[in-house]
């Protein structure tokens with residue numbers, strides 16, 4: 470194991486798990502297919518005992534006195550779960566689950582899809598994946614454009630479309646500096662199609678024509694009420710099939726059963742989104758609105774791992790004033806680029822590990 474390969478916190482985690490998994494005996498037994506986790510059906514979905522799931526990654530369970538909370542912990546990783554909530558924390562980063570954590574016969578349970586498609590990729594990149602994606606060409610998508618200004622702060626004369634394009638150009642420069650080929654969905658103030666639906670589909674589908682390896686859509690946010698208190702960063706990846714988006718109450722998304730093109734990349738979507746979100750929080754010191762999932766059109770049509778970044782709220786005057794400064798947008802671009810770098814290092818680590826095993 471080459472320690473120099475990965476230097477970030479997540480990288481150290483990958484290393485530690487890889488080392489643990491290399492040990493013969495206990496881990497081999499723990500990961501053996503003869504001992505599958507007990508699956509129970511709760512509220513119409515499959516659930517796994519959270520403590521047993523954590524044990525597969527060497528995480529020790531710590532239950533709160535009232536039994537409502539469960540911390541899964543190792544030297545490198547802390548996952549905080551709470552009964553009846555869809556929100557959890559992975560190494561201090563706010564992550565929204567598709568389905569709530571449930572207490573079943575005195576033990577907290579996590580939905581199988583959340584365990585497999587959200588938590589596993591973050592803890593052990595590449596786990597269960599037959600192929601490892603390359604990271605060479607990146608499509609950056611500045612949200613909106615032309616007659617669609619996106620969100621606005623009229624008092625400060627700010628438009629999302631302009632700020633998103635500027636941020637995209639900065640991100641392009643940062644990624645090109647790292648050696649990536651970068652393609653923009655738009656380089657000026659325009660829409661890609663007359664209808665909103667066709668416009669979004671064209672942006673996502675640009676990943677096909679350019680054989681892109683990553684897709685990053687850049688946006689700024691707004692709320693209608695609570696503008697004075699709502700601030701911060703949120704990052705979206707595509708909701709997995711049969712799961713529920715952050716904005717949908719459980720079991721109330723009629724499109725949940727539909728498989729989208731982007732769902733082929735569920736594992737890498739989660740890993741990419743988590744790392745970009747984490748680097749944005751670290752770089753901007755902004756409040757954490759969470760890693761979320763949605764069936765957003767641009768993500769549905771992307772043919773590679775894809776994320777949508779909401780880098781701050783134009784509806785909040787204080788945050789909007791920050792976003793209006795080139796220095797802050799530069800910081801956003803650098804943080805997203807750092808998230809890509811961490812993701813690419815983790816992917817490369819998986820590739821190297823597999824090459825070594827051959």
Ligand SMILES: [Zn+2]
Pocket residue numbers: 612613619620629688689
């Ligand atoms: Zn937008």
